Amino acid sequence: MNLVIVTYELLKMLVVGLLKGTFYKPNGKKLSVYLESLGPIFTKFGQLLSTRTDILDLKTAKELESLTDSCKPFDVSIFKKIVESELGDSIENIFDSFEEKPLAAASLAQVHSAKLKNGCEVVIKVLRPNIRKRVNKNLRLLKAAAKIFSYIYKDSYRLKPNEVIRDYQSTILKELDLKLEASNTNLTRKNFINSNELYIPEVYWNLTTSNVMVLEKIDGIPCTDIKQIEKHGIDKKRLAENGVMIFLNQVFRDNFFHADMHPGNIFVSKKNTDDPGYIAIDCAITGSLSNDERYILARMLQAVLKQNYKSLSSLFITSGWVNADTNNIELENTLRACCEPIFEKPLSEIEFGKLLLYLFQSTRQYGLSLQTSLVLLQKTLIHIEGMGRQIYPDLDFWGIAEPYLDNWLREQFSPLKLKDYIIENKEDILLKASEFPGIVYEALDELRSYSKIKQSNDKKIEELKLQLSKQKYLIRVIGIGIIVIVAIIMMVL
Numbered sequence: 414m415n416l417v418i419v420t421y422e423l424l425k426m427l428v429v430g431l432l433k434g435t436f437y438k439p440n441g442k443k444l445s446v447y448l449e450s451l452g453p454i455f456t457k458f459g460q461l462l463s464t465r466t467d468i469l470d471l472k473t474a475k476e477l478e479s480l481t482d483s484c485k486p487f488d489v490s491i492f493k494k495i496v497e498s499e500l501g502d503s504i505e506n507i508f509d510s511f512e513e514k515p516l517a518a519a520s521l522a523q524v525h526s527a528k529l530k531n532g533c534e535v536v537i538k539v540l541r542p543n544i545r546k547r548v549n550k551n552l553r554l555l556k557a558a559a560k561i562f563s564y565i566y567k568d569s570y571r572l573k574p575n576e577v578i579r580d581y582q583s584t585i586l587k588e589l590d591l592k593l594e595a596s597n598t599n600l601t602r603k604n605f606i607n608s609n610e611l612y613i614p615e616v617y618w619n620l621t622t623s624n625v626m627v628l629e630k631i632d633g634i635p636c637t638d639i640k641q642i643e644k645h646g647i648d649k650k651r652l653a654e655n656g657v658m659i660f661l662n663q664v665f666r667d668n669f670f671h672a673d674m675h676p677g678n679i680f681v682s683k684k685n686t687d688d689p690g691y692i693a694i695d696c697a698i699t700g701s702l703s704n705d706e707r708y709i710l711a712r713m714l715q716a717v718l719k720q721n722y723k724s725l726s727s728l729f730i731t732s733g734w735v736n737a738d739t740n741n742i743e744l745e746n747t748l749r750a751c752c753e754p755i756f757e758k759p760l761s762e763i764e765f766g767k768l769l770l771y772l773f774q775s776t777r778q779y780g781l782s783l784q785t786s787l788v789l790l791q792k793t794l795i796h797i798e799g800m801g802r803q804i805y806p807d808l809d810f811w812g813i814a815e816p817y818l819d820n821w822l823r824e825q826f827s828p829l830k831l832k833d834y835i836i837e838n839k840e841d842i843l844l845k846a847s848e849f850p851g852i853v854y855e856a857l858d859e860l861r862s863y864s865k866i867k868q869s870n871d872k873k874i875e876e877l878k879l880q881l882s883k884q885k886y887l888i889r890v891i892g893i894g895i896i897v898i899v900a901i902i903m904m905v906l
Contacts, residue, residue, distance in 0.1 A: 510528040512527065556575075559575050588698065592626075598616050610658055610659050612693075613692075665711065678693060712724070722748045722752070726742075726744040
């Protein structure tokens with residue numbers, strides 16, 4: 414990008430920021446207005462920023478949640494051209510019918526309804542034209558702005574602007590490949606294929622590219638429309654509990670979770686009113702944890718549930734979430750002071766997601782550092798529990814989570830787990846087993862070679878010692894000879 418354009422855009426950002434008082438006295442509300450005024454990409458950045466409660470205070474994060482992502486749709490003729498170019502045929506030949514009015518228009522993509530020749534109802538998602546160029550431009554601006562912000566704002570070190578921009582870049586670039594989103598959608602669908610808890614629409618792979626994705630059109634009730642849920646006679650208690658199970662299964666069973674489960678992406682199925690489930694769309698942002706992270710997280714959640722602050726503080730330190738030199742007792746007291754007032758309430762009134770926020774806020778003074786995957790997980794939990802409590806206010810998250818975590822941790826060390834591991838990895842195990850005799854022989858050969866080399870070296874060392882002793886004897890003889898000769902010369906003189 415031209416340096417003049419970069420400079421101009423940066424100056425524009427700075428002027429707008431100064432006029433709105435963002436740099437002079439920053440707060441969540443001012444920052445929200447500022448980002449929204451800069452355009453949809455910056456609005457989306459603000460939405461992501463609202464989830465970073467590990468670096469922002471709760472009030473600021475809450476104010477950033479008000480950001481909307483309602484964008485003006487682009488022309489339908491351009492939409493059609495992109496589809497036809499990507500799929501290699503006309504709209505009329507591919508689809509039986511096509512709705513020209515957009516179903517949704519977001520900052521990165523636009524969605525239209527259509528019907529296939531076989532009668533199946535579908536939606537077509539298309540990336541906005543030149544969106545990659547715009548995103549890359551904005552990312553460069555954000556990186557430059559982060560550096561300037563670091564100089565202007567005295568507390569910028571706490572907000573970690575450069576780190577936040579890197580996380581945003583990683584997230585938004587994933588959303589610019591619809592094939593990746595389709596793959597995430599397909600995997601999530603497979604994980605819940607035989608479950609009533611969650612339904613994921615089918616991807617039409619023959620009609621999907623990096624810029625275009627065609628999905629099965631879903632028929633569900635928006636999860637926030639409580640009146641419609643009640644009208645259809647759906648068991649709200651069961652529905653809320655199933656939401657918690659979805660979260661737990663995605664994280665611990667599947668190790669692959671939908672990380673953008675806000676109300677706009679979640680619908681309630683009308684099919685089974687007694688054991689109701691959800692329908693999820695937009696799987697562009699997903700997350701997964703390492704085996705160690707899952708284990709530590711499960712133990713942390715268990716420690717919180719059991720109010721075991723000593724174990725919780727040890728886990729914070731050993732996991733590397735806080736500084737290694739953090740005093741265990743000091744951290745334990747901080748965690749207790751944070752949690753005990755909350756636990757005075759009945760368990761059904763305690764919001765687990767918000768409790769984690771308070772925990773992260775209270776441990777920030779110890780250099781709290783969280784992986785992006787854990788931040789996404791925190792965000793997902795807050796959305797899931799929030800929706801669950803909106804549907805059924807008396808949701809007992811704790812009563813569902815505690816036995817689940819206990820069972821999961823027990824299973825990690827069970828013989829069945831070892832059996833499953835052997836079955837899943839039998840080819841690798843057999844391959845390594847077949848290589849074992851060769852490895853043993855190689856090791857023995859190396860030992861023999863080492864023994865021979867050692868013997869040879871020992872012999873050489875002995876020879877050197879002998880030569881050295883001979884040299885020492887010769888030096889002594891020569892030295893004595895010189896002394897005798899000098900003495901004789903002095904006597905003669």
